[in-house]
Amino acid sequence: MPTIVVNKWDLLSSLKVSEGELEDLLFNLKSETKEVDPDHLEIEINNDRPDLLHPFGIKRAVDGLLERALGEPKYEVVESGYTLRVHQVPSRPYALAAVVYDVKLSGERLNELIQFQEKLHVTVGRKRTKVAIGLHDLSKVTSKVIEYKEVPLSTKFVPLNQKEEMTVSDVLERTDQGRAYGRISVRDGKSPAIIEDNGSILSVPPIINAEKTRLEEGTKDLFVDVTGTSFEAVSFTLDLIVATLAEGGSRIGLVKVEGLSGVARSPVLRRYNVRAETEYVNRRLGTSFSEDEMVRLLRMARMEATASKGIIEVTVPPYRADVLAQSDVAEEIAQVYGYRRLEPSKQRFRRPGSFLPITSLTRALRDLSVGAGFLEIYTFAFIRKEYLWGDFVTVANPVTEEYTAIRNSLMPSALLFLSRNQNARMPVKVFEVNDVVVKDETTDTGYRNVPRAIYAIMDYQVSYEQLQAPLHAILEDLGLRPVYKETSAEPLIEGRAAQIYSGDKVIGVIGEVRPEFLEKFDLRFPVVLAEIYLDSLLTASRGNSSS
Amino acid sequence: MLSETELKVYNELRKRKVATAEELSNVLNLPLSTVSSVVYLLKQKGLAEVDEREIETYELTPEGKERLEKGLPEELLISALQGRPASVQELREKLGNDLEIALMWAKRKKLVEISNGLVRPLVSSYVAEDERKALADPSKGDPDALKVLVSRGLLRKKRVKEITVSLTEEMEVAEPQQVITVLTSDIIKSGAWKNAKIRPFNVEAFPRFFPLGKKHFFREFLERIRDVMRSLGFSEVSGDYVEMELYNFDLLFQPQDHPAREIHDSFTLGLKARSAPGDLLERVRRMHEESWKYRWNQEIALRLMLRSQTTAVTARILATKPEPPVRVFTIGKVFRPDTIDATHLIEFHQLDGLVIEEGYSFRDLLSDLKEIFYRMGVKEVKFKPAYFPFTEPSVEVYGRIEGLGWVEMCGAGMLRDEILRAVDVSTQAGAWGIGLDRLAMFFNHLNDIRLLYSYEVEFLRRARGSLNADDSG
CATH class of the missing domain: 3.30.930.10 (Bira Bifunctional Protein; Domain 2)
Known part of the structure; x- marks a missing residue:
C-alpha cells in the first residue's frame, strides 16, 4: 500500500481537529497513521483511494465526515487558451493536458505536489507504464499550442536537473530515470514527446521533463500533461490532479484537444451515475437506513446523490473511480456511517460443522504416534531441489537456493531435520504428518497434494525392527492388518527395506537408510525411517475416520 | 554387605586364596571388566589385596592368524613338493607370492636344496611344531620360537595389566546371604527372595535422558x-x-496488471494448466473486460503458481x-x-x-x-x-x-x-x-x-x- 508523508501541523490546522481525532478519521478512511518525526506523519492510503494521496484530498474527505461540507464541491473552471495537438503515438496513444491557476507552490506545497505525482505514478500509473504525469511552470511555456508526437532519439534537450543538452538516447543510457523507465514507450528509434510548436521539448513521457519548465517555490500556475496507454486512466488521472489542486483554491483551466476522437477539451471532469436499490444496500449491510439517510451519508462521502422510490442515484465525482456498482455504494454508506457503529448481529445457534476425513485420520495417527514415543516435527514444504528424487515441482523464481522445490516426499525433510540434530541427546525419534506435492495427470494443474506421515529414528545404532514394531502397532490400532514385502527403493538399504501393504494396497515403505544417502545429508548416525501414504490409508481403513 | 557379584568373587577367592582377575573371570564366567572392578570394591571393603602389574604378552597379527589356520609357507612348500623335486616355475604356480618366503625358511631350516632352478626336498613331510605351539598359545610358547615369530611379523608384543588378588584375612562376611539386584519373575516364583536382601539403589541420582513423545x-x-x-x-x-492464476487471482476480480500479481509477489512454475472449464473462462473474461476495461488474457489465467x-x-x-x-x-x-x-x-x-x-x-x-x-x-x-x-x-x-x-x-x-x-x-x-x-x-x-x-x-x-x-x- 502506498504511503505519503505530510506536515502534521499543516494538516491539523487545515482540518481543525486534534491528533487523536485525525487518527480516528483516517482509520475510517481505511488509512493508518504513523509519526515519522515530531513534525511529520506517514499515512498509509489504500489502493482504491488515490484521491487521499494529497492533503487537499484528505481535507475534502474529512470535511464530509465531519459534515462541514456535503456533496461534490464546486470548483472554478475557466478557458485557458492553450491547445494540445495529439499525433499518432502507437506505443502510448493517449495524451491530455490542463492548466491550473493559482497553485501557490510555497513551502511544503511543492513537496506535496511532487509526492502526489510520484505516488500516482506508482499506483494508478502502474509504475508509469499505464499513466505518466508531466508538471510544468506555465509561465515558462512559450507557446499556446503544444504537440504530442514521436521524436527521433537523436532529439536534443536539457533534461530536468541537468545543465547540458542531451539527446534522448543519452538520457536513456546515462540517467537513472532513463534506465528505469526508458524501455516503456520507446519504439523503432522514436520516443513520445510533449513539445512546443517552436520545437522545444517540455517532456519525454514517461521518462523525464525538461529543465526549461521546472517547478519552483513560488510557481504560480501549472501546465499539466498526462500520457498513457488507457484513455480512462489518463483522463481520470488528470481529473484527479486538477480537482485536488482546486480543493486547495486553484482554478482549473481547460485545454483544447485536437486529434483524439470524442474529446474536444480536457480535463474531461467526468462524472458518471451509479444506481443502487435501497433494499439491496440494507440487505447487504444488514441495516435499515431510510432513503434520506443514505443520501445524507453519500453526500458526506463527497458525492452527489438523490433518491426516489427505493432507488438511489449516485453521481460519482471526477476524483473518484472506485464506485462501480451497487456494492460500492453500499460500502460507501457503511464506511461513512462508521464500521464501529455497525453492531455485529447476534450469533445464531448452529450445529457443528465437519472435518475432512484426513483431518480425523491425522488426529488419530498423531495421538498414536505420540503414544509410541515419537516427537512431532513440522517442517517446510520448500526444500533444496538437490535433496529430492523422482518427479517434483520447482519454482521459476526462487528467493534462495535453500528453497527451490516443493517436496514430493517427507523423507528428505526428515533426513534434513535429523542432520541438524546430530549433537542432540540420542535417540532422536520424530514423526510428521504433512502434505507433499506429486505429479498427477488426472488433475487440471497436473499436480496434486497428497498427505503423508513420516517416522524416523536416529541413534548410535538403529534397527529395522526398532521402528517396525511401534509402526505395526499404530497401523493395527487404526484397524489395518499390515504385511511387509521386501522391496528395493531409494533411499533404503537393499534387504532392509519393505513395502507395507494393507490387502493389495501399498500404504507405505519402511527401511534403514543407505549410507550414500546418509552422506548426502551429512549424517554420521544411522537412521531407520518409514513413510506412510495417508491417502491410501483413508481408503484402506474403515470406521476409524469418523470423528 | 556384598552384592551378588561381589559375593561370587569373594567366595571363589576363599577357595583359592590367590588368583588373577583373568582366572576369576574364566571360572566365574564374568566379563573381565566386571571382575576387575569388583576386586577393587572388595579392596575398598578391606577384604582383598590387589596387586596390579604390567606384564608382557604376545598377540597374533592378522597374518599370524591366517598362517595358523592355513599353514606356514615352508609347510605348504614341503607338501606341494610331495617328496619329488620341482622347478621354481612350477612351484610359483602353486604358492604364488608366498614362494620367496617359503624358500627362504625352508632353506634356513634345511628342508630343501636348490640348484639349477630345481627345488629338491630333504624331508618328505614337515610340521613346524614349535612355531605352531607358540602361535596357538603364546603364553606357553618356546622363547626362541616366540622371537622368530615376532621377527616374521606373525606375533607382536603387547603390554597388559595383570591383576592379582589375594584375601587379606578371613573376615566373617555377615551371613553369606544372597543379595538381589534385579527382582525377576523367576526370583518371585521360586521364593528365593525370602532369604535374600534387595539391594538399595541411589534413588536420588538423576536418570538418563528419556525421549518423550510429544505433539508439535x-x-x-x-x-x-x-x-x-x-x-x-x-x-x-x-x-x-x-x-x-485463474483461481488465485482472476476469478477473485484481481485485474491482470494488479501490482499484487507482479512476478516478485508470487512463486511461478513456468508451466501451464492442463485444462480449465471453458464457460468459466468466458465468464471471467467478461467480468474483467466489462469492469476493468482492458483486454483479458486467458494465457495468464492458465499459468501455474504456488x-x-x-x-x-x-x-x-x-x-x-x-x-x-x-x-x-x-x-x-x-x-x-x-x-x-x-x-x-x-x-x-x-x-x-x-x-x-x-x-x-x-x-x-x-x-x-x-x-x-x-x-x-x-x-x-x-x-x-x-x-x-x-x-x-x-x-x-x-x-x-x-x-x-x-x-x-x-x-x-x-x-x-x-x-x-x-x-x-x-x-x-x-x-x-x-x-x-x-x-x-x-x-x-x-x-x-x-x-x-x-x-x-x-x-x-x-x-x-x-x-x-x-x-x-
Whole structure:
C-alpha cells in the first residue's frame, strides 16, 4: 500500500481537529497513521483511494465526515487558451493536458505536489507504464499550442536537473530515470514527446521533463500533461490532479484537444451515475437506513446523490473511480456511517460443522504416534531441489537456493531435520504428518497434494525392527492388518527395506537408510525411517475416520 | 554387605586364596571388566589385596592368524613338493607370492636344496611344531620360537595389566546371604527372595535422558483453530499448493496488471494448466473486460503458481456453483516470495472462510468474525474499512494482544456481485482470510516466526504449547 508523508501541523490546522481525532478519521478512511518525526506523519492510503494521496484530498474527505461540507464541491473552471495537438503515438496513444491557476507552490506545497505525482505514478500509473504525469511552470511555456508526437532519439534537450543538452538516447543510457523507465514507450528509434510548436521539448513521457519548465517555490500556475496507454486512466488521472489542486483554491483551466476522437477539451471532469436499490444496500449491510439517510451519508462521502422510490442515484465525482456498482455504494454508506457503529448481529445457534476425513485420520495417527514415543516435527514444504528424487515441482523464481522445490516426499525433510540434530541427546525419534506435492495427470494443474506421515529414528545404532514394531502397532490400532514385502527403493538399504501393504494396497515403505544417502545429508548416525501414504490409508481403513 | 557379584568373587577367592582377575573371570564366567572392578570394591571393603602389574604378552597379527589356520609357507612348500623335486616355475604356480618366503625358511631350516632352478626336498613331510605351539598359545610358547615369530611379523608384543588378588584375612562376611539386584519373575516364583536382601539403589541420582513423545505446539494450534471453526458450523475443505492464476487471482476480480500479481509477489512454475472449464473462462473474461476495461488474457489465467492465498480454495468452491447454505473453511499453507527473517517466511498458513447464506449481511459477517476471534482467544476486536478487489464492503479486523496493542489479523468482506454472477450464485456471500502464523507467535510468546518450523529437536523437546482457544474459558 502506498504511503505519503505530510506536515502534521499543516494538516491539523487545515482540518481543525486534534491528533487523536485525525487518527480516528483516517482509520475510517481505511488509512493508518504513523509519526515519522515530531513534525511529520506517514499515512498509509489504500489502493482504491488515490484521491487521499494529497492533503487537499484528505481535507475534502474529512470535511464530509465531519459534515462541514456535503456533496461534490464546486470548483472554478475557466478557458485557458492553450491547445494540445495529439499525433499518432502507437506505443502510448493517449495524451491530455490542463492548466491550473493559482497553485501557490510555497513551502511544503511543492513537496506535496511532487509526492502526489510520484505516488500516482506508482499506483494508478502502474509504475508509469499505464499513466505518466508531466508538471510544468506555465509561465515558462512559450507557446499556446503544444504537440504530442514521436521524436527521433537523436532529439536534443536539457533534461530536468541537468545543465547540458542531451539527446534522448543519452538520457536513456546515462540517467537513472532513463534506465528505469526508458524501455516503456520507446519504439523503432522514436520516443513520445510533449513539445512546443517552436520545437522545444517540455517532456519525454514517461521518462523525464525538461529543465526549461521546472517547478519552483513560488510557481504560480501549472501546465499539466498526462500520457498513457488507457484513455480512462489518463483522463481520470488528470481529473484527479486538477480537482485536488482546486480543493486547495486553484482554478482549473481547460485545454483544447485536437486529434483524439470524442474529446474536444480536457480535463474531461467526468462524472458518471451509479444506481443502487435501497433494499439491496440494507440487505447487504444488514441495516435499515431510510432513503434520506443514505443520501445524507453519500453526500458526506463527497458525492452527489438523490433518491426516489427505493432507488438511489449516485453521481460519482471526477476524483473518484472506485464506485462501480451497487456494492460500492453500499460500502460507501457503511464506511461513512462508521464500521464501529455497525453492531455485529447476534450469533445464531448452529450445529457443528465437519472435518475432512484426513483431518480425523491425522488426529488419530498423531495421538498414536505420540503414544509410541515419537516427537512431532513440522517442517517446510520448500526444500533444496538437490535433496529430492523422482518427479517434483520447482519454482521459476526462487528467493534462495535453500528453497527451490516443493517436496514430493517427507523423507528428505526428515533426513534434513535429523542432520541438524546430530549433537542432540540420542535417540532422536520424530514423526510428521504433512502434505507433499506429486505429479498427477488426472488433475487440471497436473499436480496434486497428497498427505503423508513420516517416522524416523536416529541413534548410535538403529534397527529395522526398532521402528517396525511401534509402526505395526499404530497401523493395527487404526484397524489395518499390515504385511511387509521386501522391496528395493531409494533411499533404503537393499534387504532392509519393505513395502507395507494393507490387502493389495501399498500404504507405505519402511527401511534403514543407505549410507550414500546418509552422506548426502551429512549424517554420521544411522537412521531407520518409514513413510506412510495417508491417502491410501483413508481408503484402506474403515470406521476409524469418523470423528 | 556384598552384592551378588561381589559375593561370587569373594567366595571363589576363599577357595583359592590367590588368583588373577583373568582366572576369576574364566571360572566365574564374568566379563573381565566386571571382575576387575569388583576386586577393587572388595579392596575398598578391606577384604582383598590387589596387586596390579604390567606384564608382557604376545598377540597374533592378522597374518599370524591366517598362517595358523592355513599353514606356514615352508609347510605348504614341503607338501606341494610331495617328496619329488620341482622347478621354481612350477612351484610359483602353486604358492604364488608366498614362494620367496617359503624358500627362504625352508632353506634356513634345511628342508630343501636348490640348484639349477630345481627345488629338491630333504624331508618328505614337515610340521613346524614349535612355531605352531607358540602361535596357538603364546603364553606357553618356546622363547626362541616366540622371537622368530615376532621377527616374521606373525606375533607382536603387547603390554597388559595383570591383576592379582589375594584375601587379606578371613573376615566373617555377615551371613553369606544372597543379595538381589534385579527382582525377576523367576526370583518371585521360586521364593528365593525370602532369604535374600534387595539391594538399595541411589534413588536420588538423576536418570538418563528419556525421549518423550510429544505433539508439535504449532500443529496443535492449527488443530484448535479447526475445532473453533467446526464449533461455529463450518465444514472443512481443502485445495492444492499448485494452482492456476485463474483461481488465485482472476476469478477473485484481481485485474491482470494488479501490482499484487507482479512476478516478485508470487512463486511461478513456468508451466501451464492442463485444462480449465471453458464457460468459466468466458465468464471471467467478461467480468474483467466489462469492469476493468482492458483486454483479458486467458494465457495468464492458465499459468501455474504456488497459491499465494487460501482464497484460491474459496474460489475453487465458488466455481462449483455450490447450493446455499454454504459454510466452509480451509486451513493450509500459502507461498509468497520474501526476505526470510524473524517476521517473514516464504511459506505460512492461512485460514479462509466462506459463507453463502440467504440473507447473509455485512453485520452477520462482522458477527462471525468477532466470534471466531473470541473463540481463538482474541476477546477484543475492532473493524477497519479496507480495500480488497474481490469484496465490497471490505473490512480489516484488528485484535488486541496483551503487550502489543491492536494488531491487524484478518481481511474480510462481502463477495462482489460481479464474482457471484460469474459463478452463477445469486445469494449473498461473505469471505475472509486470516494469517495464522503471527497469531501462533503471539499466543506462544515467540519473537521469531522461524521457531514455528524449528529444525532443532532440543527446542521442540523444551517447547510447550500455550494457547488457547479453550484455556481462557
